[in-house]
Amino acid sequence: MFNAEDDQSSTTQFKEFLSQYSCSPDKTRETSAAKLGKLKNRASPYRKQEFHKSSIPTIEEKVSSNPDIIDFNLKVLFVGINPGKRSAQVGHHFAHHSNHFYPCLIESGFTNNEIINYEEDVTLPKRFNIGIINVVGRDTRSSADLSATELRNGIPSVIKKVKLYKPKFLCFIGKCGFDAFEKVYGTRDKSRSKDFGLQSLKITWENDNDDKSQNEKDGVGERFTKVFCIPSTSARVKHYQKSDKLKYFKELNSLINDYEG
Template sequence: MSPTRAELLAASDRLLPDVIAPGLDVLFCGINPGLYSAWSGHHFARPGNRFWPALHGSGFTPRLLHPSEQDVLPSLGLGITNVVPRASARADELTAAELTAGGVRLRSLVAEYRPRVLAVLGVTAFRDAFAARDAVVGRQPSSLGATVVWVLPNPSGLNAHYQLPALIQKFAELRASLGANG
C-alpha cells in the first residue's frame, strides 16, 4: 500500500530511529530520511532507492533485504543512521546549520558505538557536515578516532551519476577493505 500525499506530508520532520549497535563493521549514514521512509518507519524505503540492492549486490547481505528487515543488519555487523535525523521531502531542504550539527552528532555516535567504518552516503552531505570541501567518493584520508571514514555515492534513484552497477562497485570496494572479517 502506498501512502497518500497527506500521509507523506504528515511524515515531514518525523524522526527515524537509528539501526545501531556497538562494534559494527560498517555504520552506513544517509543524508536524512525521505518522507516515504519516515512514513514507513524504515530507512531507504522509497521504491527506486538503490541502497538495499547495492548492499546485497556488493556482498554485504546474503540476500536482498526489504527495508522492513532493517533490524537484521546489526547481526550482519551493519547499521544505519543519518547526518540529519529529521525527515524532509528533499535533501536540499536541510540547512547548513543542520548539516554541521549532523557532523557533530555523527562524531558522538562514532565515539559511543565505535564502528570499524563510517560510510557516508553522499559526498556533498559529507563535505558540508565535516567541512571537507575537497572530499571525493572513497576512503577519506582522516578518520574519527579508530573509525575509518568512507564516502559512498548517494543511492537515491535521483542520483543519475551512479547507476546500480557503479553503486555496487563502490560498496564492494568498501567491503573488500574490511578484509576477511567483513
C-alpha cells in the same frame, strides 16, 4: 431662401434619432452596483481560505526521525543524509522502492547473498554487523531541501555515536553528508579528500576513560574509525547509476574483509 422652421424640424428629428441609442448614467450605475453586490456574495473557487492557527504544523509534526539502527563494534555504520518522505512514513531507512541501497548491499556481498528489504533494517546489526543512522532527522522530499547549516549541526551527533559505538568504518551515503562532516571535523586541505571511496580522515575514539584492556578483550585493535563515502543511493541522482554505486559498495566490502582478515 433660408427657412428657420425647416431647420428646427430637422434638428428635432435628428435628436429623436439619437435618443434611441442613448443610455442613462444613473441607470447604468445602479445596474453595475447590483451586479457587484451579487459577485461579492458569490463563492469564488479562487478565494483564499481563512487562515486558522490550528492549521500551523507543530514542531513535532514537522520533525520526523527514523530510529537509529546501531550496535557496538559494527563493521560498518552507514550514514544517510536524512529520511525521505516514504522512509518517514513507514519508519524504515531507504524505504523508497527506487532506492539502490538494499540492492547494492546484497549484490556487493554484505548480506552473504541473502535477499533483504527495508522492512528488515532493524535486523542488520545482529545478522550482518551493519548499522544505519542519519545526519539529519527531519524528513524532506529531497536532501536539497536541507540547509548547509542544518547538515553541519547534525555532524556532532554522528561523531558522538561513532566515539560511543566504535564501528570499524563510517560510510556516508551522499556527498553532502560527507562535506558537512569534513567542514566540522576535518581539514580545510581539499587535496587530501576524495569525492568518493576511502577518505584520509579518521575518527579517533580513544580517551582517558577508555579501558584499553577491555578493548583488547573485545577484539578492538585500532582505536579509530575509518571514513568512506558513496554516492547517494537515491534514484533521483542521475550523475551516478546503480552500477557506479555498486562499485563503491564492493570496494568498501573488500576493505572491510581485508581489515578483518
